[in-house]
Amino acid sequence: MAEFDVDLFVIGGGSGGVRAARIAANYGAKVMVAEEYRMGGTCVIRGCVPKKLFVIGSHVHQEIEDAAGFGWSIGQVSFDWATLVANKDKEIARLEAAYTTNVEKSGAKIVKTRAVLEDAHTLRLATGEKVTAKYILIATGGAPNHGPIVPGIEHVMSSNEAFHLNELPKRIVIQGGGYIALEFAGIFAGYGSDVTVVYRGDNILRGFDEDVRKHVRAEMEKRGITIITGCTVAKVDRHGKDYTTHLSSGSSIASDQVMFAIGRHPNVANLGLETAGVAINPANGGIQVDGWSKTSVDNIYAVGDVTHRTNLTPVAIREGHAFADTVFGKRPVQVDHATIPTAVFSQPEVGTVGLTEEEARAQYSHVDIYKTDFRPIKATMSGRDTRVLMKLVVDGASDRVLGCHIVGDCAAEITQAVAIAVKMKATKADFDATVALHPTASEELVTMRTPSARHVRQAAE
Structure with a gap:
């Protein structure tokens, strides 16, 4: 008779938990996933994906306005919020079904209920059932934080x-x-x-x-x-x-x-963490973990926003995969949380990777800044008053590109590609040696030759 009901019990059916469950199951582990709300977690259900769909739709009116400068005459247009929400809901339902299917195809079992720790190896489901697990992964994510309570x-x-x-x-x-x-x-x-x-x-x-x-x-x-x-x-x-x-x-x-x-806070309440001996990080309120995502209890791990390390979906996915590789694949993998690209889908869009100018100046004695601020080609015809910002932060001693910061259309798409170079520790000379792709906004990243600022910190006497 098996010592435990399952090899791995995952609390949370979001991006990090799902990835860990699937990879562990692929390694032959018997896996169970508990999700009390909807499979897909914050990103799919009420975060990145619906947000991006709303962002894309919100660009349309501006595109219509800009079209006049290119010869288009567009008549009366109308917008229906209810249609947007309904179509978004259909897409989210499709993605939720895909998440569910992919987990089940891997061989893992999904239970649509809440799970609470009773001890280091035992979980109590809201249905009253108890499940024992050799390993437990907590991937419950985070939730909006309204901060100090104010009247109203x-x-x-x-x-x-x-x-x-x-x-x-x-x-x-x-x-x-x-x-x-x-x-x-x-x-x-x-x-x-x-x-x-x-x-x-x-x-x-x-x-x-x-x-x-x-x-x-x-x-x-x-x-x-x-x-x-x-x-x-x-x-x-x-x-x-x-x-x-x-x-x-x-x-x-x-x-x-x-x-x-x-802001958002980690979903750590009422999970039985204290009962099982799982420690909270006093610095950020998330579950305290080491570089392997292991908690204060040897067989219990945590990934994603519940740890409050780097609250980004791709990071949760990477952490979940690394956990499964390490524990069930016997291929020890630690996630490198340095030089992670990120985007803000504001309008205008922001894409950034690496150090800011302020961070670089605090860490390096010689920092060169290459910066350009220009009117994009589209605006020359549309007449829109908008400008693009591109900035490279460079270590003046080694010539290594420490950071890249972009504000403008497609900033996130450009930054994803540039992040590879920054992660590989490319130098400014490498950027300069790259032939420009014309006409694009991103060609500015390989054509800036003269520093716009140079910061050299004098050695203390």
Whole structure:
């Protein structure tokens, strides 16, 4: 009789958990996955995928406006929010079914219920059943965090609810200055909403390169989005269908919806972690893990946003795969969390990989900056007032490209390719030796020859 019911029990059917389950099953492990909501997790159901679909749709009105400069005369157009939401729901349902099918094809079993740890090897399902597992993987992701409770918080929605609104708000206030806040600001503005962004810091996109932060803000404001910084929401009042958002500055804003996008917290509550002896990282509130994604309990691992390391879907997938390779494939793999490319699907779009100028100057004694800010070719015909930013951060001593930062159309697509070069430690000379692909915006990355700034830190006497 087997010592355990399964070799691996995965809590969470999102990207990281699904990848780990499939790979482990391919190695011959007996695997069970518990998901209490919908297979696919945050990214597929209420994150990256529906967000990107909304972003793509929100570009259409601008494309129609730009078409006039290219000779197109387009008559009256209309937009129906309900159709967008319904078609998005169909696509998400298709992807959810694909996730389910792929897990089951691998031989893993899915149980649509909540699972809670009773000890290091035992899980109790909401159905009352108990399952024992040799290894347990926690991949429960994260959830929106509304931060300090303010009066009227019950009137505030998160990004989760934004995907299911019955109608497009004519006016919306969004608190936050990161990925989600700015992406939804662009989405709603693109569909015609009057958007106000409120952020407590001195500028949006904290942690990004300073030039990127300034450029994105200027471009968003050109597009009619109001950005208020150095301020927070103090109170939200409801008057029938309308809301009044009171700010810490003493001013107030009327709107049809109020959304908070000020961060996410790991889903660690009510999982039985304490009972099983799984430690929480006091620095970030996520499950504490080592470089192998192992928790404080030898047979229990955690991957993805629940660890609060690098909260990006591809990272969760990589961590889940590495876990399965290490534990079940006997091929030890550690995930390198350095030089991970990322994108903000704001409008304009941001793509970045590697160090910011500020980070590089703190770590290296000689830093060269190559930067260009130009009007894209499309804008010369459309007449739109917009500019593209491209920036390379280079170690002046070794000539290695430490970072690349792009703001403009297709920034994410360009950055994915450039990330390969940065990961391979390409030098500025390697970029210079690459023949430009003309006419493109990205050719600027291989044609910038003169540093726009040079920072040399003097050695201490």
